[in-house]
Amino acid sequence: MKRIIAIAMALVLAASVLAGCQKRDDQDKGAILTMYFIADPTNVNLDPAKVLYSADIAKLLTLFFEGLTQIDSNGKVQKALATKWYTQIDEKEGVYKLFFELRDTRWSDGVVVTADDIVYAWKRILEPEFASPATVLLYPIKNARAVKAGNMTVDDLGLAALDEKLLEITFEGPFDLDNFLEACASISLVPVRESTISQYGDEWTAKPISFVTNGPFSMKKTEYAKGMTVERSTYYRTSQKVKEAPDKYVTPYRLEILFANNIDRYAADFDAALYIPAPDGSNAADKRLNLFYLGTVPKDRFEEYRASATVTDLMSYFSFYFNADRAPFTDARVRQALSIALDREEIARIVGLGVKPATGYIVPGVFDIKSGSSFRAVRGDVIPKTGDVEKAKSLLSAAGVRSGSFSVSVRGANPAEVAVAEYAASVWRTLGFTVRVEQLRGTSVQENFYNTNYDIMGVDYQAVSTDAFSQLAIYALPFSGEVVEFLDETNSIEYPHMTGFHSLEYDALVEEIYGMTDKTAKYEKLFSLEQKLFEFSPIAPLYFNANVEVSRELSGFERTIFGTTLFTKVKLKDYTRFTEPTTTQALRTTEPAVPAQ
Secondary structure, three states, rough: OOOHHHHHHHHHHHHHHHHHHHHHHOOOOEEEEEEOOOOOOOOOOOOOOOOOOOHHHHHHHHHHHOEEEEOOOOOOEEEEEEEEEEEEEHHHHEEEEEEEEEOOOOOOOEEEHHHHHHHHHHHHHHHOOOOOOHHHOOOOOOOOOHOOOOOOOOHHHOOEEEOOOOHHHHHHHHEEHHHHHHHHHHHHHOOHHHEEEHHHHHHHOOOOOOOOOOOEEEEEEEEEEEEEEEEEEEOOOOOOOHHHHHHOOOOOOOEEEOOOHHHHHHHHHHHOOOOOOEEEEOOOOOOOOOOEOOOOOOOHHHHHOOOOOOOEEEEEEEEEEEEEOOOOOOOOHHHHHHOOOOHHHHHHHHHHHOOOOOOOOOOOOOOOOOOOOOOHHHHHOOOOOOOOOHHHHHHHHHHOOOOEEEEEEEEEEOHHHHHHHHHHHHHHHHHEEEEEEEEEEOOHHHHHHHHHOEEEEEEEEEOOOOOOOHHHHHOHHHOOOOEEEEEEOOOEEEEEOOOOOOEEEEEEEHHHHHHHOOOHHHHHHHHHHHHHHHHHOOEEEEEEEEEEEEOOEOOOOOOOOOOOOEEEOOOOOOOOOOOOOOOOOOOOOOOOOOOOO
C-alpha cells in the first residue's frame, strides 16, 4: 500500500514539474511588445505590389514580407531571401543573365518558398490588366515592356525558375547589376503565393487565414480601428529538415500593435512607470498599458521627446494630386500656380514631427550616380520652399483662370493632413478660388483615389526603390505601370499616371533617358527631367515624411535605407517581468495613465 502511495505521489510530483516546465516554456517563447506603430491600415489593401501610396503601409509590410535583397541604412545591398547571385554575360552572343540562389524558408503556413513564387509575383505585375508603379523596375528584363503592352504573353518574359531554389533572369541587353540588385529590395517585388491569390482574389490580404507571407512575422489577428496581433513566423528561414531554435532569426515572440487614434493617451501610458504585476495577480493590469514603443509622438510634445527619439527620413512625401482630367487642372500653369503658392516651410511647421519641406519629386534616400549617395543632396532643389503668391497669380493670368470651385480630399482621421488642407485652402482662396476641404473616412479614401474621383487629393507617395529614374518615369505613359485595356484585337488603351496627366514631350524625354548608358550624362538628364516635371506639376509634393520613434527597455533595432524599422532582432530587457497583454485587453479601457502600484 505504501509503495502504491509513493508511486502516486511521485506521479503527482512529476506532473507538477512537467506543468511547471510547460509554463516556463510558454514564457520563454520570447518578449511580447505592446506598441503604437502606425495608423489603422485595416481599410487598405495590403498587397505589396499595389500599396505604394502610404508611408505607414510600407512600414507595416516590412514585418510580413522579405524580398531577394535588402538595403541597409548605409545604402549597402544585403542578402535577404537570396543568399547568392552571379551573372552570365556573353556580349558576342548577346546573352545577359542574372541568377539568384534562394535560402531555405517557408511561408507562414509552412509551405516552402520557391523561385516560382518570385516568377509569379513579377509576372503578375507585368500583366496588362494589373496596375503597379513598380512595373518600371522590371523593364530591364527581356520582353517586359512588350508583355505589359499586351504584345507578348508572360510566358515570353525572360524570367524562369530553373529549380526550386534557382531563379534565372534574362535581360534585353547590358544591364546595371548594382541598380537591379537595389530594385530587388523593393517591397513591391517580394514573392506572393499564386494559390492564395487564386483562391481569395483581391481580398487575400484582408484576413489572417488568407494573408500568407514569407517575412519574419505573420498576422494572427486584426480588428478594425483597434489593433493587430503579429507573431514570430515559426517557418521564417527554416527548412523542413532542420529543427532550429524558434528565436534564432526572430527574437520577439509577439507584437501587439494598437491602431486607435489616441496618441496622447498612448504617450501618457508610455511615460508612466512600468507596471509590474503582483505575484498574486491582484493588481488591475488593464488600467493602463505597458507601452514599449511609439511609432510617433504628439506633435506638441515633439521637442520634449526629441532627445530620446530616433528621427529618420522616410522615402516618401505627402503631396496633393491634381486630377488633370478636370478643369481647371487640365492646364499645367494652373497646377504649377497652386503648387508654388504654398509655403512648404509653413506646411512643415504645421505638421511638425521632424518633417521637411518637399523640394523635389525625388525623395531623400534615392541614390545619385553612386549607390548610397543622395540624388536630392547632389542635384539640389527643384521646388521652392517658400510660397510665391505673386508668381502664382501671374501663371493663372496667363492661363486665363481667375476663379473656380474645387475640393481638397484628405484622410479625416489624420489631423495633420486636415490642417495642411485647411492651410492650402486658405491660400488658394486668396487667388480667387472657392475651396472646400473634404474629409474622407474608411474605404472611401482608397476607392476615390483609385477611381480618380477627386479634384485634389492628399496622398503619401512611397518610393518604390532607390532608383531616381523610377521616381520620374511613372509620369510617362509607356512607364506608368497602369492598366492596359484592349478594345479589340488591334486597338488598346494604355492608361497614364494616376492623375490622368499625359505629355508627349515628357514621354519622349523619359524614353531618351531610358536608353542612356552613360550614367553621368543620364543623371544630369534626370535632373533636367525633374525640372520639366515641375513645369507640368501633375502633383505638388509638400513635405518629406519622417519616422519618429521612441522606445524603452528595447534594444537591437535595425533600419533600412527606406527609413523603415526592422523588429526582427529587437529585445525587451527582462521580458518575463511583464504580464502577457492582448490587443483586446489593451483597448478595453480609455482611462488615463496611473502610476504603478
